[in-house]
Amino acid sequence: MSQDAAVGAASRTGSRHKKAWHLAERPLVWLAPLTLLLFVTYVYPAIDVIRYSFTDATLLNPEYAYTTDSFKAVIRSPDLPGILWVTFAFVVASVILQLVLGLLVAMALHRGVRRRLPGVSVVRIIILSAWIVPGVAAGIVWQLMFNEASYGFLNAVLRGAGLSPVAWLSDPNIALWSAVIANVWRGTAFSMLLLYAGLVVIPSSLYEAASVDGATALKQFWYITLPQLRPILLINTVLISIFTLNTFDLILPLTGGGPGRATEVLALYTYNTVFRNFDLSNGAVLAVVLLLISIVFTLIYVRLLPREL
Amino acid sequence: MHKTFLSACLAGTILAGLAAGAAAQQLVTTDRVGSPDAPNVLTMRANPNQSPNNPSPEQKAAFEKVWQAFAEAHPDWQIQFEFFGQDIGSEHARLLEQARAGRAPDCVTVDSFQLALFIKNGALKPLDDFFSQEEIDDLFPFIRDGITGSDGHIYAWWWGTDLRVLYRNTEIVADAPETWEELQNAALEAAESGVEGVLFNGGRWEGTTFDWLANFWAQGGQLVDEDGKPIFGEGENREKMLRAIDYFKGLVDSGAAPQRVATIKDYNDFNAAAIAGSAAMFFGGHWQYFQLQEAMPEEAFAKWDVSELPGPTADERATGTGGWTIAAFSDDAEKIEMCANVMREVYMGPANEVIGDLPTRESLFASLPKFQDPYFDKLKDYLVNGRARPGVPIYPEISNQIQIMMGEVLSGTKEPEAALDGAWNRVMDAYAKM
Numbered sequence: 001m002s003q004d005a006a007v008g009a010a011s012r013t014g015s016r017h018k019k020a021w022h023l024a025e026r027p028l029v030w031l032a033p034l035t036l037l038l039f040v041t042y043v044y045p046a047i048d049v050i051r052y053s054f055t056d057a058t059l060l061n062p063e064y065a066y067t068t069d070s071f072k073a074v075i076r077s078p079d080l081p082g083i084l085w086v087t088f089a090f091v092v093a094s095v096i097l098q099l100v101l102g103l104l105v106a107m108a109l110h111r112g113v114r115r116r117l118p119g120v121s122v123v124r125i126i127i128l129s130a131w132i133v134p135g136v137a138a139g140i141v142w143q144l145m146f147n148e149a150s151y152g153f154l155n156a157v158l159r160g161a162g163l164s165p166v167a168w169l170s171d172p173n174i175a176l177w178s179a180v181i182a183n184v185w186r187g188t189a190f191s192m193l194l195l196y197a198g199l200v201v202i203p204s205s206l207y208e209a210a211s212v213d214g215a216t217a218l219k220q221f222w223y224i225t226l227p228q229l230r231p232i233l234l235i236n237t238v239l240i241s242i243f244t245l246n247t248f249d250l251i252l253p254l255t256g257g258g259p260g261r262a263t264e265v266l267a268l269y270t271y272n273t274v275f276r277n278f279d280l281s282n283g284a285v286l287a288v289v290l291l292l293i294s295i296v297f298t299l300i301y302v303r304l305l306p307r308e309l
Numbered sequence: 310m311h312k313t314f315l316s317a318c319l320a321g322t323i324l325a326g327l328a329a330g331a332a333a334q335q336l337v338t339t340d341r342v343g344s345p346d347a348p349n350v351l352t353m354r355a356n357p358n359q360s361p362n363n364p365s366p367e368q369k370a371a372f373e374k375v376w377q378a379f380a381e382a383h384p385d386w387q388i389q390f391e392f393f394g395q396d397i398g399s400e401h402a403r404l405l406e407q408a409r410a411g412r413a414p415d416c417v418t419v420d421s422f423q424l425a426l427f428i429k430n431g432a433l434k435p436l437d438d439f440f441s442q443e444e445i446d447d448l449f450p451f452i453r454d455g456i457t458g459s460d461g462h463i464y465a466w467w468w469g470t471d472l473r474v475l476y477r478n479t480e481i482v483a484d485a486p487e488t489w490e491e492l493q494n495a496a497l498e499a500a501e502s503g504v505e506g507v508l509f510n511g512g513r514w515e516g517t518t519f520d521w522l523a524n525f526w527a528q529g530g531q532l533v534d535e536d537g538k539p540i541f542g543e544g545e546n547r548e549k550m551l552r553a554i555d556y557f558k559g560l561v562d563s564g565a566a567p568q569r570v571a572t573i574k575d576y577n578d579f580n581a582a583a584i585a586g587s588a589a590m591f592f593g594g595h596w597q598y599f600q601l602q603e604a605m606p607e608e609a610f611a612k613w614d615v616s617e618l619p620g621p622t623a624d625e626r627a628t629g630t631g632g633w634t635i636a637a638f639s640d641d642a643e644k645i646e647m648c649a650n651v652m653r654e655v656y657m658g659p660a661n662e663v664i665g666d667l668p669t670r671e672s673l674f675a676s677l678p679k680f681q682d683p684y685f686d687k688l689k690d691y692l693v694n695g696r697a698r699p700g701v702p703i704y705p706e707i708s709n710q711i712q713i714m715m716g717e718v719l720s721g722t723k724e725p726e727a728a729l730d731g732a733w734n735r736v737m738d739a740y741a742k743m
Contacts, residue, residue: 058742058743059406060405060430073738078731149505170569170570170572171720172716252396255512256512256514256712258513258713259720259722260716260722261717271399272709275398276398276705276706276709277706278402278702
């Protein structure tokens with residue numbers, strides 16, 4: 001390398017350092033593109049939804065006025081308590097089952113990996129495949145499974161075992177739990193993934209010491225595994241609560257919200273209000289309610305992050 | 310060796326060239342009709358089965374010939390297709406938003422019961438100049454009314470219609486039931502032999518409302534008045550509604566229909582039950598006749614027959630008639646004309662023969678070869694009692710509330726009176742906001 005070339009290279013390197021130094025000094029410069037993207041795709045639509053919630057807009061009439069009547073109408077709606085109850089039951093049941101099943105599968109996989117059992121990767125792929133199936137497709141699959149005709153899969157299995165068929169989707173008291181089963185089938189893989197990551201980083205020395213002290217497997221789980229997983233469990237709970245709260249793509253093909261309103265969760269009710277009833281302002285109010293609940297969960301998530309991780 | 314290699318390369322190049330040439334000449338693809346080099350572009354949104362993207366191989370092949378002829382007749386134009394998804398209600402709501410923003414496709418197939426939304430919102434262009442008065446007068450009256458705006462102009466061409474009929478396995482139910490009572494008795498008798506007596510749509514979707522409304526209409530019931538204001542929950546209409554609800558509730562409560570009807574929201578469920586031999590009767594669409602014919606062995610299909618939907622009495626009958634229209638959303642006069650050409654040359658007749666949707670002009674019904682068949686003769690008779698859904702903006706919410714009401718009644722959550730009152734109150738709340 002000639003001297004000039006060496007000087008040039010050094011100069012370019014220096015220039016890069018200088019630029020890097022400047023960027024480090026001015027975070028706004030490199031944060032700006034991301035901020036703009038987030039503003040356009042998240043903040044602006046959210047602000048627009050909030051704005052529409054303070055109007056009487058419908059999809060049928062381009063003219064609208066600003067009012068708080070839509071909030072009053074939604075709050076006074078006789079359907080709202082039932083919708084909120086269905087949503088609460090759907091979210092709580094889904095979250096609990098996804099956590100428990102996710103933990104069981106993660107522990108089984110972890111144990112399988114540690115023992116180098118064959119086929120563990122295949123099992124992991126099969127479970128994850130449920131997670132990548134789109135909600136609509138999962139809804140259609142489970143609609144076929146729950147079909148109450150003589151050729152419906154689950155009832156055929158029950159009949160084969162000498163048991164009575166179940167009114168999976170036509171009985172309003174069972175339909176919601178059928179929707180929960182379908183949602184848990186789809187969501188357990190995500191829980192498993194997070195919890196498996198948590199299990200992997202627990203130091204094996206803790207278990208070895210416990211074994212030396214004569215701790216049973218149950219005690220090891222209670223006093224080592226669960227406390228060590230606590231931050232992951234909390235974050236997992238918050239994330240799957242948000243996902244489940246916003247679920248409607250799975251329920252739409254599965255039950256459409258029926259029979260009656262037995263499986264109409266808040267997200268589906270919002271969708272129906274806008275796209276069936278063309279009521280943009282009431283739909284916007286419901287979307288704001290969904291947004292507020294999600295924000296509460298997100299704040300919990302944000303609060304947990306720095307402390308626990 | 311070297312020569313052989315060169316020959317192979319040359320042959321491959323020639324074949325590839327020929328294939329590329331053929332592709333360039335292909336005038337009909339799944340999402341384009343006409344040459345890709347044609348200077349004028351018409352954007353069109355349609356249901357896949359009404360386009361070159363038809364999922365049935367037989368219909369696709371037949372449709373391609375129709376589109377090919379169209380492309381050859383209009384070499385300066387290419388049609389670029391977009392497709393509707395499954396959820397037609399929300400697809401139309403989005404289309405309305407696009408039309409408001411001036412971003413709608415130039416030419417769109419619009420579901421007949423949603424057409425009024427677009428006419429009333431001024432999203433469509435008048436088409437009177439493209440159709441003769443003779444052609445317009447030739448339309449069935451309910452079709453003509455459906456496409457005519459309050460200003461007397463026609464805003465779409467309703468090219469195909471359908472109707473609901475009663476399918477029955479004649480080996481189980483020999484005679485066609487003509488009344489509600491006869492149907493329930495026949496279904497109960499069938500259920501005793503171990504099959505499902507009668508099936509119908511009862512889940513949360515448009516089919517539930519539409520199929521069931523025939524029972525309300527058969528009594529002379531009216532959903533809305535002349536101004537489009539809901540009236541189904543008042544006076545005589547309320548009584549007629551309750552009688553029609555009690556009819557369906559009675560079918561489920563007596564065991565004539567299984568409770569699972571509250572979950573059915575797809576006509577294919579009926580096909581599956583018929584093919585499996587697990588149902589004696591069902592209320593279906595006229596088009597299912599061909600689906601069953603295609604899917605069942607000949608001897609099994611021969612057992613099935615179609616009859617008019619039963620009424621409260623044999624003389625009080627009605628059937629829901631739906632179907633699809635085409636409307637022009639563009640402001641460009643040339644595109645509007647090309648859209649009208651599509652209506653006339655592709656859909657007015659040829660598409661009826663390809664898809665099997667019934668012609669909406671009496672003369673076409675009488676002349677198109679496909680419809681000169683005893684089955685279609687029967688359907689033509691039933692069309693006399695055909696009723697279309699009211700073309701009013703409140704209809705989608707009426708339908709939504711009837712779906713909820715039916716679910717509540719069929720699943721036993723609410724009594725008919727309470728369920729109807731709930732539906733009525735919510736519809737009136739929505740109407741007040743319109």
